[in-house]
Amino acid sequence: MYLQQRFVFLALGFVVLLSSSGASTLDSDLSALLAFRSTADVAGRLSSWNLSAAGDPCSSWFGVSCSSGRVTRLVLENLSLSASSHHFFPAIVRLDQLRVLSLKSNSLSGPLPPYLSSFKALKFLFLSHNSFSGPIPPSISYISHLYRLDLSFNNLSGPIPNSLNHLSHLLTLRLQSNSLSGPISGISLPTLQDLNLSSNYLYGAIPPSLSSFPASAFSKNPVLCGAPLPNCSNVVSEPSHPRTTAPSVVTSSPTSKPEASPPAGNQNSDATSGGSAGRGMTRVAVVAIVVGDFAVLVIVAGLLFCYFWRKFSGKNPSKLNEGEKIVYSSSPYAVVGMERGIVASASRGGFERGKMVFFEGAKKFELEDLLRSSAEMLGKGGYGTAYKAILDDGSMVAVKRLRDIHVAGKREFERHMELLGRLRHPNIVPLKAYYFAREEKLLVYDFMPGGSLYSLLHGNRGPGRTLLDWAARMRIAASASRGLAFVHHFFQSPKIAHGNVKSTNILLDKSGNARLADVAIAMLGPATAGRSGPYRAPEAPSDSRRPWSSQRDDIYAFGVVLLEILTGKPAAGNSGGSGMNLPRWVQSVVREEWTAEVFDLELMRYNGIEEEMVGMLQVAMACTADSPDQRPKIGQVVRMIEEIRGEAEASSSLDSFESDCASASTAGGGGGH
Template sequence: MPLPLPSARSLSHRTMAAPRPSHLHCLLSILLLHLTLLHAIPPPSIHPDLAPLLSFKSSADFSNKLSSWKNSSDPCHKSSAFYGVSCLHNRVTGLVLEDLNLHGRFDSLTSLVKLRVLSLKRNLLVGPIPDLSNLTSLKLVFLSDNQISGEFPPSLPSLFRLDLSHNKLSGSIPATLNRLTHLLTLRLEENQFSGSIKFLNISSLQDFNISMNNVSGEIPASLSGFSESVFSNNPILCGFPLLECREPEIPPPVVSSSPTSLPWTAAVPTNKKTGNGSRSKISTLAIVALIIGDVLVLTLVSLLLYCYFGKKSAEETTNEKKNIQQGEKTAYSTPTANSFEKGRMVFFDGTKRFELEDLLRASAEMLGKGGLGTAYKAVLDDGYVVAVKRLKEVVTGGKREFEQQMEVLGSLRHPNVVSLKAYYFAKDEKLLVHDYMTNGNLFSLLHGNRGPGRTPLDWSTRLKIAAGAATGLAFIHTSSTTVKLIHGNIKSTNILLDKSGNACVSDCGLSSFAPPTAALRSAGYRAPELSSANNRKCTQKSDVYSFGVLLMELLTGKCPSMVDNSGVQDLPRWIQSVAREEWTAEVFDLELMSYKDIEEEMVQLMHIALSCTSGAVDQRPTMDHVVKMIHDIDGAEMSPRNDDFELVSNSPSVIET
């Protein structure tokens, strides 16, 4: 018989019944397995910089100003938003905590091993400065306006800026400070430092102050270029620019008050009416008479000499003034009298504000000498100012070739190109007249007066100059549809700045007239394919190479041809040797280390420079592409300027590297 099928009711009853023990065992096994898998997953890793930050907060933040610092797993994550914390490559590199009423010590911050900027200004921090020597990446330290005590740190990393002013530090300044060979700022004013500073010799210093301390001795020659105010209120300090140091006075020997101890008492008679007294009186009258006679004789001789030489001196002075005036008028004139009679002044754009005679009458000031001649600033009688270049040792195929080249150059009109206003051609004299650029050239701005009192070239200005010069050179390369125009001599002395600070390219096309020896003076900018061995002519690609070197000069603050321990080394090769694997602070100009969030922009501009200086000519970009790449740099238009550079230690909140 077939087995009876269970009814629906019995099935429903079985379904509602409790599970058997074997089923419970299976469920427990599954639960245990799930818990085991959960424990096998490692917990999220704790950021290595979190503990030092939280430790500092717990000991110093009594006012809870750092409420955004929470037990987050990653202070560098964008969602964490730790106040005053900046990161690079997921490590804390900047800590700017100012005016936050922070108390206590800050030793725990020394565990932030990748820290580059530390600014704790205007707080209530106490205790000695902890050992910072292990923070090898640290470059900027600002601890001013606290209550920090103790002595000067015995050892420090290779800093660029150090501000310990307005604290309670004491003791002497260690000689190890001279090891900071890249130090730009050293602010120690209003502390209690003592001892000598004569040993200080840090050639890179640009911002220094040790006023209101107790240092003594002589100011070293390396610091004598700073103003008197940075040494004031140090009572025992001397030397230029303060009062001259004097040798200590030796007190006179102590003698007995007894008359018998005086060495001259035995020689002087006690009777004042003796003959000796009479002779002494006569002798005095004779001496007075001799002095009066000598004065009269000297006066008479002086009058005779004045009458004889005075007239002659006046004539010489008159002649000298005439020679100076004539020299100013003919500073860029030919030595021969008839040279100008054979030439003519040619103007462009139909503007003829002056004649050749006006140039000859104008006062001239030499601006500089180059491989092609000498440039002058000429002020005409009506106040109009122009720049005149007197070409010298130029090689031309004749008057017609020269005039054709001038016609091409005179037609170039662009805001970033120095306009050729007129020219003069004669057999023995060639003059070019340009617009006068009031702000000088890039070379002077970058390399001039690298010492105390210098006004550095800020980052946004450098970026603006790079963009302007690139635009001007790109216009030169593309202005003609019939021929390929070439500049041929791109260098920092040929990048001029107008009254608005716009970069303008000058001396365009003049390299075609230069003798072979003149080109060697710009060897640091010359493309490798233009070596003297192959005698190849300049091309637009060689212009691009020279512009790449110019960008490196802007970024590093170094001249194209450098002299180091290994001899003369060109700038592109030096950059490649310093930064083969990653960008380091040693590549960029120390004066750029005071600007916030520009490292990425500098690296982008350096990549453009490296592509321009490629050894393979075909791999170099065109100038149009270079202009686009520069304008594509993040913040090229918005990068903040720091017009108060010399007061940078008073504004560390805007400082980052």
Template sequence: MQGTSLLERVSFLIPHGMLHIVLVLLIPLLSVGARDTANGTTDGLALLRFKASADSSKKLSSWASSSPCSGRWYGVECEGGRVVRLVLENLNLTGPVDAITELDELRVLSLDHNSLDGSLPNLTSWRYLRSLYLSHNRFTGPIPDSISLLSRLWRLDLSDNAFNGSIPSSLSALPKLLTLKLQENRLSGPLPNLNLTNLQEFNVSSNQLTGPIPKTLSNFSAASFQGNADLCGAPLLTCDTSQPSNPDLSKNPMVVASSPSSKPSALVTNKKAPVKLGTGALIAIVVGDVAVVVLITCFFIFYYWKKHNQSESPSKKKSNVSSEKLVFNAVNYHLPADTDKGRLVFMDGRKQFELEDLLRASAEMLGKGTFGTAYKAVLEDGSMVAVKRLRDFNAMAHKDFEQHMELIGRLRHPNLVGLRAYYQSREEKLLVYDYLPSGNLYTLLHGNRGPGRTPLDWTTRVKIAIGTARGLAFIHHQCKPQKLIHGNIKSSNVLLDKNGNTCISDFGLALMANTSVVVSRLVGYRAPEQSELKKISQKADVYSFGVLLLEMLTGKVPAHMYGYNDSADLPKWVQSVVQEEWTSEVFDLELLRYKDVEEEMVTMLQIAMACVSRAPEQRPRMSQVVKMIEDIIGEQQSPQGGDSFDSISLSTSVSEEGGTAR
């Protein structure tokens, strides 16, 4: 059968009546492949034309193979056979960039620090563009209005060029814009009233702009506007509105420049005659001054008298706690009677302070959580602790609570908040933890999202992710009769110490509480099976951790948390975007400023999606999650030098599957 065509060979295998059906199905597929190949060829030709006009220094010698997606072309990255990323910085490129506009699948374009020139062409073909970096070149002419049609644009940097004309007001049509850098150009005219709610970086310094700064831009620092002599308003000097900037007196028929006497009386009589006060007014002023002096003197006498009396009765001061200092009194906390006073039990057996010292401490509320209210307490020696006042635990038997506290107190790991002591009586149960001063993940991710905010960078997010995973894996590996679980994984329970290390709080408390109540409060992090079974498990912990990863990757608040109306069901939302859009649509806009981390972000997203699988048996174990995240950052061992959860153990532990730990 040598010399026969592919169609002839196929015809031997397919009945004659079915052949036309196969052709109907096959031809469209072949045409799609041919179209993709043709588009890829078009990208290659466009890049070669750009090289021919711009690369006089022969820096792009690798652009020689047949396809730009071969992986050998410097600065070129592809997806699906199309060029999506072009980064050509510091290559001494010259000439215009018109040829590049044919790359209609481009997402990132960076041509910083070259010698490219000419005016920018029509940019409407870059409809998918996210980032455009053209700084430190020699571009001239106005900023084209076609930029406002790039509705997916996040970063726009045209600084250090020679652009002239006005700043287009149509830039307000870019709702996702995070960065707008136009400094060191020749732009003139007034600043437009740009209504860009997501804008975080803005700079128009060293131009020729005039007039007042719009209120929508006044939140940025003065450095963003300096070098524009005729620009005024916050945060620069206040605009002078008393006189026109360039009054043309010749156009005013009431003023004759050569005859001062001809000015209207309204303009001449600006000075007011001095007002003389009568005798009665003078007496009233003197009496008022004397009265003010007497009142101030009485206030100071009363203040020092009260302070003197307090210093003479220290025993009374010690026995009566000020309601101003005692936050617990503000929530109707009272010392229990002597018959049921209970005692403060320290986990290491060493008494560090008395219960009265704790209640007498200066304190402030940190927040209300699933299991109670947390306070920061500052003791008399200056040391600080966190105190959680539990709710819904009073019905628990005294002995059961004591045994459970002993179990939690013995869990020691660098990524867990240490339980220092506990107190229980018939009416009250208090837990005393180490105080961590750097806040929680929820505040770092979602607090103050606006101008002046310091974003949570990618490196910090990865560090928090691996710390949380290690702490949770450690909990899952510790067991007595049954597997230990956390039961309340969420961003507000992920805390940071003064060195930025991650610690999980509230671990172990879910086992003591009513399970259905705990599950009902896990809104946003609740595994699908928990809605029906009302049961907490290690697999449900993995699901909650997956949602936590999605929260860090997307910057979005899980569904209906903390009263947010615009929050999303993260797993469903991410799944729909990944299926219908380009994957980077899901990532937090604050992460897109960091270059060369896209691959790590995508890998972390894949880990998160594995954790939030609807079927519990398809979710990985936390020990596997730790290994996967360590592979991303190239770290195979914990800071202790051994396995992050087996090296610090209570006793003979069992694995997450119930067998003996290896």
């Protein structure tokens, strides 16, 4: 049967090659699409595919996109398409300029054809959640520019061909929930970022090139072993029948032999000879061991209690200078760094007792309340360490312990804090209070329970991840831009900048609204403490001896954040496997007219957002222009983002934005620092 199917496919492939030997045009692409519709659209879902209707097929035909006069994108998902691959693939493969092909979540069936290499320009191939059967054709390995391959949730069988190693640009390989079998020791894909081979019948050792992926990528393959799964010493390398045979257990020694089963006639031989050995130990021995262990445990606990009671009962906390106390939190993430640092400062000579200074409307508490609180460390940055502290009344605050502060003295620090304390906006994390002493400087903010944009975008990209949909990303981008606009307009003379815009400093409150954190902290520390790498504008000085920030630099950094939102990639690192930072990688991809490939794969599930994504990409690229004079001002950025979000929403948001800017100018117009 398989040989018959292969002969039919080869014959059809020969016809396809002959038919495509002439010059292909948009007309030939549309003819191929109509041929596909006639065979696969049994539910009549592609009614817009009509040459007699008015309008451009590239914009009016559902799921079809064009570039340079050719069909380059075909996305037909969840449309109840139903046909055998013998009938529809010969039409699809005539679209030789396709870059994106997605037919997932339909009812397509049959084996994958051996002539897939005809898709010379294909970058994304998604055929998941269908009923395709048979082996993975080696011809896939000749789609040399393929980035994403998803054949999951089908009925594919046979081995995973080692020829996939030829896909030198492959980032995603999803083959889970098929009936694939055989070893994978020959698979080596150094550029791979997303892998799932779970729920198959694969066996043998996982190669070192794939061992860095999580165990979930290989789960439900009963005889697969090696990191990140358990080692292979207890599993045979090949089952006799992968569908029915459970993995056999062998001894860990390579020279030992498995024990033979007892003869049928000697089932009770262990019971009649050497019975005590078969049972291991007598009941009396077990009871004696348990009682002895319990007695030892009681003695050790008593000794430890006596030791610590004598050690701490005689100590008087009031002996610490200036009333500072060491209070041990019950939390495993206690504010150890902040607590020890303050106590150490108190124990040295010449300690200057500071005090908590609160801004209007903030609930007051003492430094000792912070030290006594249950707390955990949130992270370390260039300007200090941040903690979440839970006060006695249950309220939560974020505390930043500053280090390497470049201010002349207490009065200069206080003036800067007074400036920050006046920044009140729905999209800025408010400063509640600060503490100043010669050896210790703390900033207290409202705690943002929604986490950071960075963690939402880049944390746990594997299975079970909570997706950040397009609407949420747009809302975060718009909110953050409005917060930055307020900062830029708050003081007219002198102007201030945020100085450290990045995805880790965009936090979400309990309502999901985005707020900027660490506003204007950059003016307190060295230039190297702030943003670095791709967040730092090209014109930023290399001199780290003095603080530096500018509003144009903020715009560049915000453009990088927008690129993170669009691509799903972190700003620094191996973007796209190219080794370049994110702005340069995006510029190179767009320059090659592969714009669709920069967008986060998670966004491809949402229909009708292509225009908005391209619009946001244009805003991000304008913000990251190398020349600061070519970058838009923040007011222009806010308007562009709101216009992309939609006219009705933009109108009310822009009215609010104008009001914010006016109030900012009024409130801060006479300020300085």
